[in-house]
Each structure stands twice: as structure tokens, then as C-alpha cells.
Amino acid sequence: VYLFIIKSIVPAVGDFTPILLDPDTWTSWIRFVSSYNVFTVLALFKGLYLIFDLVCMFLILRLSFDDDPKGRLNVFKFWMFNPVVIFVLYIFARHDIIGVSATIAALILAKKGRKYWAIIVLAVAIALRFFPIMILLPLIIYLARSKKDYIALSIIGVSGLAIVEVFSNVYYGKSLIFSLLNTQHFNYILSAKLDLMIHDRIFLFIAAYFLIIFSFIHARKKSFDLLLNYGAIIYLAYVALCYFHPQYVLWAVPFLVIVFVRRKPLAYYHWLQFGLLMVVLIYWGDLVTKFVFAPIDHKFFIYITGPIPIIERFYSSATFVNIFRSIFSAVSLWMIYLIYGDNRRIIDDGPAGD
Incomplete structure (x- = not known):
């Protein structure tokens, strides 16, 4: 939806797609930076990201620590100086921050007990970006007080996708949902699997x-802080178990910065996550490694040997990256374990600043 809106405002955006899909990264980069008004378009994109970055910052401050100014200050610091936020928005330049801001707005409404509005806003977030659907179930479980609520909130929750589906059929003449289910992006969710016999397999992230979800259902006290913790757990599980792009890590950050205030060691593991992510970026070649530094000295960084050829001189670059990818998964799973420890504290002692 976001890209559709942007293309309507700045039609030149569509001209960059075939350039960026060129398998020759050196050629595609030259064509990209030589394109008409490319830097104006990039400035428009990143300017919008900055606005939503600030919106997210102010919204996150309202999620927790209502009576704890120091806690809020720490949340502010953890968001403003978060390496994932800075990298994804201003270097990798991905638009996920818009969906993230809508998701945080939905959470604030949930905190205030505005259950129907919370799900409506989350439905909008799902229409903007598919990832908020991962917290739809826990949010419904947190908000629902009766069977009627479960039914109504579930219907509202998928209404965003339903509206986009109707629009897609009318405007493009094809189904968005079935197109999505058949894309590689949906297959990322199913990428980690345990093959059993013949056609039988277990998709690890689904399990x-x-x-x-079952753990959240059976939690004795479903406080808002506990809901936030489960949001962090879900998105950490995704990047730990599934194939992902760097911007997907951003979805965990709004939840994590709240947990960092209570569990500061988690912040160090998050920095370790980011460091490992920078190694995993080698997957995508020159465009997201050496070309990122081209504005500093384009003559040097364009012609310098990229990381993949250097690694290949000594070892398989794919194996090298996958070793660090495995460590990234281990760190993410360990963070989940630590958050579960925080869950027990929340359940036993009550939420902090809720």
C-alpha cells in the first residue's frame, strides 16, 4: 500500500525497479546513481522515514513506564541510538517504519482499553505491511473479554487485508492474498522446516x-507489559528461525527497547545481533556492503574488492556467512529465554509503569 501511494506521488520511483533487479551489481549501482532525480527521490523517502522515526519515538514513550521518567528517558535513548533503526531507515532505506508506527499506535490504544480501535488500527498496519499480523492473535487474546469480542476482533483484524484484497482485484484484476501466498516472501516464514517422511514436514516457525501463543493464553496475568514482551518474543523467533531481510529485525525493536530498561543485558545482546547482522549482509553482495560507503569516496569503494571474493580465497563465503547466521539465531533465541525470565517477574510482581 505504501509503495502504491509513493508511486502515485513520485512516479519516477517505478523507473528504479528494473535497475535494482539487474544481477550485475556494479552496473546496476552506476545506472541507479545516474538516474534522473535519484537523490531527490531518496531524500523524499528518507525525509518521510525521519518523520515516522520521530513519531515512533514519541509513541513508544507512551507504551510503558508512565510514572517513571527515568525509565522513559532510557526508552528514548534505546530507540534514538538503536543501530538497527539507524541502519534500516537511513542506510538500508526500507519503509517498514511506517507499518511499525501504525502498530505502536494500535498498542497504545490497546493499553488504554480501546479494544475495537486498537484492532482497527492494527488492521491498517497489516494492510500497510504484512508483519503486524504476527501480533494480531496475542492482541486479540489480551483485549477480548467474551466470545463476542473474539469473533468481532478477529473479523476486524483481517478486514485490512480484505479491503486490500478487494482493491487489488478491482484495480489490478488479481488476488493480492493468493499472490502473497505464492511469493518467496511468504515462503520465508516456511523456510525453516524439519522433513520427516515422504511429504510430511514440520515448519519450525509455525510450531x-x-x-x-499457547504460552500467552495460559499466562496467569495478561498485563500490557507482558503483551509487549510476547511481541518481542514473536519477532525474535521469526528472525531466529526464518530466512529474513535486515529490515525485518526492526519489527522487534519497539518491543525490545521497553524490555531493555528492565533487562539491560539484553541491550548488549541486541548490539551483538546487529554486529552479526552486518556479517549476514554479505549474502546480498556489493550493493549492501561496499557500495554503502561509496558516498564517502566513490572511486575507492566502487573499485575495491568486495567481501565475497576476499572470503572465497580462503573459504566458502556461503558457509562463512551461515556460521555467523547461526550465531545470530543463537543470540536471538537466548534473548527470548531472557525475556521469558522477565515474563515471570512481570507475572509475579506486576507490570512496571503500566
Whole structure:
């Protein structure tokens, strides 16, 4: 939806797609930076990201620590100086921050007990970006007080996708949902699997996701802080178990910065996550490694040997990256374990600043 709106405002955006899909990264980069008004378009994109970055910052401050100014200050610091936020928005330049801001707005409404509005806003977030659907179930479980609520909130929750589906059929003449289900992006969710016999297999993230949901269902006290913790757990599980792009890590950050205030060691593991992510970026070649530094000295960074050829001189670059990818998963799973420890504290002692 966001890209559709942007293309309507700045039609030149569509001209960059075939350039960026060129398998020759060196050629595609030259064509990209030589394109008409490319830097104006990039400035428009990143300017909008800055606005939503600030919106997210102010919204996150309202999620927790209502009576704890120091806690809020720490949340502010953890968001403003978060390496994932800075990298995804201003270097990798991905638009996920818009969906993230809508998701945080939905959470604030949930905190205030505005259950129907919370799900409506989350439905909008889902229409903007598919990822908020991962917290739809826990949010419904947190908000629902009766069977009627479960039914109504579930219908509202998927209404965003339903509206986009109707629009897609009318405007493009094809189904968005079935197109989405058949894209590689949906297959990322199913990428980690345990093959059993013949056609029988277990999709690990799906199994893990519902284990997390069942855990939340059976929690004795479903406080708002506990809901936020489960949001962090879900998105950490996704990046730990599934194939992902760097911007997907951003979805965990609004939840994590709240947890960091209570569990500061988690912040160090998050920095370790980011460091490992920078190694995992080698997957995507020159465009997201050496070309990122081209504005500093384009003559040097364009012609310098990229990381993949250097690694290949000594070892398989794919194996090298996957070793660090495995450590990234281990760190993410360990963070989930630590957050579960925080869950026990919240349940036993009550929420902090809720």
C-alpha cells in the first residue's frame, strides 16, 4: 500500500525497479546513481522515514513506564541510538517504519482499553505491511473479554487485508492474498522446516509461533507489559528461525527497547545481533556492503574488492556467512529465554509503569 501511494506521488520511483533487479551489481549501482532525480527521490523517502522515526519515538514513550521518567528517558535513548533503526531507515532505506508506527499506535490504544480501535488500527498496519499480523492473535487474546469480542476482533483484524484484497482485484484484476501466498516472501516464514517422511514436514516457525501463543493464553496475568514482551518474543523467533531481510529485525525493536530498561543485558545482546547482522549482509553482495560507503569516496569503494571474493580465497563465503547466521539465531533465541525470565517477574510482581 505504501509503495502504491509513493508511486502515485513520485512516479519516477517505478523507473528504479528494473535497475535494482539487474544481477550485475556494479552496473546496476552506476545506472541507479545516474538516474534522473535519484537523490531527490531518496531524500523524499528518507525525509518521510525521519518523520515516522520521530513519531515512533514519541509513541513508544507512551507504551510503558508512565510514572517513571527515568525509565522513559532510557526508552528514548534505546530507540534514538538503536543501530538497527539507524541502519534500516537511513542506510538500508526500507519503509517498514511506517507499518511499525501504525502498530505502536494500535498498542497504545490497546493499553488504554480501546479494544475495537486498537484492532482497527492494527488492521491498517497489516494492510500497510504484512508483519503486524504476527501480533494480531496475542492482541486479540489480551483485549477480548467474551466470545463476542473474539469473533468481532478477529473479523476486524483481517478486514485490512480484505479491503486490500478487494482493491487489488478491482484495480489490478488479481488476488493480492493468493499472490502473497505464492511469493518467496511468504515462503520465508516456511523456510525453516524439519522433513520427516515422504511429504510430511514440520515448519519450525509455525510450531514455535503457536507455542508462544499457547504460552500467552495460559499466562496467569495478561498485563500490557507482558503483551509487549510476547511481541518481542514473536519477532525474535521469526528472525531466529526464518530466512529474513535486515529490515525485518526492526519489527522487534519497539518491543525490545521497553524490555531493555528492565533487562539491560539484553541491550548488549541486541548490539551483538546487529554486529552479526552486518556479517549476514554479505549474502546480498556489493550493493549492501561496499557500495554503502561509496558516498564517502566513490572511486575507492566502487573499485575495491568486495567481501565475497576476499572470503572465497580462503573459504566458502556461503558457509562463512551461515556460521555467523547461526550465531545470530543463537543470540536471538537466548534473548527470548531472557525475556521469558522477565515474563515471570512481570507475572509475579506486576507490570512496571503500566
